[in-house]
Amino acid sequence: MPRNTVESSLAPEVEHFALHWETSVWPLVLGVGVLLVLPLPFSFHFVYQQSFLAVLCLGVGVPLTVVAIAGWVNEGLAGHGEGLSTPAMGWFILAEALLFLGFFAAYWVIRLSAPAWPPAGSVPMPTVIPAVMTVLLVSSSFTYYAAEAAHEKGRDDGFRAWLGVSIALGAAFVGLSAYEWSDLMGQGFSIGTNAFGTSFYSITGFHASHVVVGLGVFLAILLPALGGRTSAGLIKAGGIYWHFVDIVWLFVVSQVYFL
Amino acid sequence: MAFSLKEWVFTTDHKRIGVLYLIGALAAFAVAGIMAMLMRIELHSPGPDLTSNPNDYNVWLYFHGAAMILGFQIPALLGYLANYCVPLMIGARDVAFPRLNAFSVWLFFGGIVMALLTFVVPDPPDIMWTGYPPYSIKTAGNTAFYTFTVLLIGFSSILGGINFLTTVVYLRAPGLGWNQLNIFVWSIVAAFVIQLIFVPVLGVAVTMLSLDKYLGTHFFNPANGGDVLIYQNLFWFYSHPAVYVILLPFIGITFDIIATFARNRVFNYKAAVYGGIGGVLLLSGEVWVHHLYTAGMPDWLRLGQMVSTLLISVPVGLLMISLLGTLYRGSISFRTPNLYALAVNFTFLIGGLTGIPLAMAPLDLNLSDTYFIPGHFHYVMAVSGTFAIFGAIYYLFPKMTGRMYSEVLGWTGFILTFIGINLVFFPMMIAGLYGMPRRYFDYEQFPQVAGLQLFMSLGSVVILLGAIVILWSWIHGLLKGAKAPDNPWGSKSLEWTTQSPPPPGNWVEVPKLSPDWGPYAYGK
Known part of the structure; x- marks a missing residue:
């Protein structure tokens, strides 16, 4: 017999549903924001060389996106939370894993069919920075675990502190990543140098963008938490996502840097 | 209200x-x-007619393919039908994440906007719906719009998948077991699992395309260590399973329509669900290489792909047997939705049978890139899918609008389109056997197909007439149709137990189901 686990949470809304159609402005605002943040500026800048229009799109789109996410989170915390974020995150991670698999598949095909690896024009990969980055990211998974544990025990101060530490570790990771990129580019190794440059920057960049999204999720948890509002589902789902990004990094660091 | x-x-x-x-x-x-x-106007005679610029033809072909697959069929099945039917069929008040659902639809509209910009921007995309490099990287056309159309609609679909899989697992009505689900619900579950696994890979492929073109990377550039076959593999790794993303829901809704109008149980329910839908799901990811037979590969790989491709006809055959068995000794009424559902059996059979020679590498090497291919996939996917969608729109029309459509207009539109598609797509396969290559806008070197081409162009006018009648039947029904009862078809399925159209929250009280209840429990 299947169990309808959220039946109880829906029951009080029965009357609510019967009275009027549910609405929310934030999905549409976020949809417009997304369009203005990526597809339009990219096309204006790279395809039509209209960089001013690209900046204009970003100038409108970025605040719009931030406002939409804030509004959405606010609505979710105000009692319209859906409570099934954790199982849903599992499906999302399946899709995310396949994204990285696609990049890695291309990387290995290129690498294994190359006459020599790394190809001419590559520079030696740093070893200390990625090692430090690994330590930062792995420890951030543990600090986030500590934050979750504190939240479960109702120790709000501990929760906020550990969450803050996790954010700091993640931000340091992104900072080091940026430093390393600029260092390598300074040595003349860029995304267009050769097939290794292509793979290196696309994989690390794509991973770093996931860390940035994870940090965004953490901020969306931390900022309302400062005012005492939290959602257990969001905290758990955000944690699963963060651990996933952490695990992907282990593949990135081992296969792109050290192997 | x-x-x-x-x-x-x-x-x-x-x-x-x-x-x-x-x-x-x-x-x-x-x-x-x-x-x-x-x-079709351009192709009615051999030389350049409507345009003398091949790029114009490429842009039409790009938009036709990309919009039919990414803008029409997948969103109509996984967007419209899944949204409208799944929560009603499982007795839920809404999906698990209503706001995420709204975000999905707006992302989809973002993709539609990007696609429609094709007609206003300079240098529109002209790369078919496949976007093969190196052409897509060297063309002056706007490959970025193609990339972003795919990414927006793809992301929308991934969010939809997360939403609907969570919904079906957690929000079924009290007492509704897995073996009591409508076949359509099962098909949506399988289609979304396929989307979640394979769409990201397509996203990777088209992202690399724009990176190569605009940021100077070398994924597909052999001169710098890249490989164009990476694109073809990543692309078909998604785009062949995409065929099943379309196939499963359209067969699923065909099951529901046929069971309703035959007033009969689904024949071999468990074989159809676990063998048919489950089998397609399992095999969907291992057949994509047959799209690359002509791209160059060792014979042993061609042989393996031949076997694995033919294997997929086993679960599909189970589905066909169940469909026909559902009709067997049923009390069939020939209402418009059922006409479309019955036609799906016919067009899908033609499409399936013409797929067998294409699975065989020796035949495919000769038929590849001829008109045989578009003839085949229009039968198996384009026409079958569209007929199922149209049948579903007629089927749900009373529920959605609270009004009945006119059966005379419904029949007329169906007869015209059914005749029309056979006039266009059957000769298309014959033209392929005569060697007519696909994607040509000027075919003066192939005078032997000029008669067939003119025939197809005239046939397309019949389809157009049919489409106009269908559209008119909907508008007419919407404005002047008689008031629809809650359950005009006498269906046992849950979506017909609520009012037409359903109120917010779907039911005043969510149905509670007993173990012997079933969506196809006719004759009990």
């Missing part, structure tokens, strides 16, 4: 989101249909 624009634009209700998907999908279908007519 008075009409309120705000309650539509900002809606988070699954039924209204479904209708929004339908509006976007039909808009894409209409423009894709206009592109098809432009191509």
Whole structure:
């Protein structure tokens, strides 16, 4: 017999549903924001060389996106939370894993069919920075675990502190990543140098963008938490996502840097 | 209840989101249909007719293919039908994440906007729906729009998948077991699992395309260590399973329509669900290489792909047997939805049988890139899918609008389109056997197919007439149709137990189901 686990949470809304159609402005605002943040500026800048229009799109789109996410989170915390974020995150991670698999598949095909690896024009990969980055990211998974544990025990101060530490570790990771990129580019190794440059920057960049999204999720948890509002589902789902990004990094660091 | 624009634009209700998907999908279908007519006008005689610029033809072909698959069929099945039917069929008040659902539909509209910009920007995309490099990287056309159309609609679909899989697992009505689900619900579950696994890979492929073109990377550039076959593999790794993303829901809704109008149980329910739908799901990811037979590969790989491709006809055959068995000794009524559902059996059979020679590498090497291919996939996917979608729109028309369509107009539209598609797509396969290559806008070197081409162009006019009658039947039904009862078809399925159209929250009281209840329990 299947169990309808959220039946109880829906029951009080029965009357609510019967009275009027549910609405929310934030999905549409976020949809417009997304369009203005990526597809339009990219096309204006790279395809039509209209960089001013690209900046204009970003100038409108970025605040719009931030406002939409804030509004959405606010609505979710105000009692319209859906409570099934954790199982849903599992499906999302399946899709995310396949994204990285696609990049890695291309990387290995290129690498294994190359006459020599790394190809001419590559520079030696740093070893200390990625090692430090690994330590930062792995420890951030543990600090986030500590934050979750504190939240479960109702120790709000501990929760906020550990969450803050996790954010700091993640931000340091992104900072080091940026430093390393600029260092390598300074040595003349860029995304267009050769097939290794292509793979290196696309994989690390794509991973770093996931860390940035994870940090965004953490901020969306931390900022309302400062005012005492939290959602257990969001905290758990955000944690699963963060651990996933952490695990992907282990593949990135081992296969792109050290192997 | 008075009409309120705000309650539509900002809606988070699954039924209204479904209708929004339908509006976007039909808009894409209409423009894709206009592109098809432009191509048929161009092709009615051998030389350049409507245009002397091959790029114009490429742009029409790009829009027709991309909009029909990404803008019409997938959103109509996984957007409109899934949204409208799944929560109603499982007795839920809404999906698990209503706001995420609304975000999905707006991402989809973003993709539609990017696609429609094709007609206003300079240098529009002209790379078919496949976007093969190196052409897509060297062309002056706007490959970025293609990339972002795919990414937006793909992301929308991934979010939809997360939402619907969570919904079906957690929000079924009390007492509703897995073996009591409608076949359509099962098919949506399988289709979304396929989407979640394979769409990201397509996203990677088209992202690399724009990176190569605009940021100077070397994924597909052999001169710098890249490989164009990476694109072809990543692309078909998604795009062959995409065929099943379309196939499963359209067969699923065909099951529901046929069971309702045959007033009969689904024959071999468990074989259809676990063997048919489950089998397609399992095999969907291992057949994509047959799209690359002519791209160069060792014979042992061709042989293996031949076997694995033919293997997929086993679960598909199970589904066909169940469909026909559902009709067997049923009490069949020939209402418009059922005409379409029955036609799906016919067109899908033709499409399936013409797929067998294409699975065989020795035949495919000769038929590849001829008109045989578009003839085949229009039968198996384009026409079968579209007929199932149209049948579903007629089937749900009373539920969605609270009004009945005119059966005379419904029949007329069906007969015209059914004749029309056979006039166009059957000769297309014959033209392929005569060696006519696909994608040519000027075929003076192939005078032997000129008669067939003219025939197809005339046939396309019949389809156009049919489409106009269908559209008119919907508008007419919407404005002047008789008031629909809650369950005009006498269906046992849950979506017909509520009012027409359903209120917010779907039911005043969510149905509670006993273990012997079933959506196809006729004759009990």
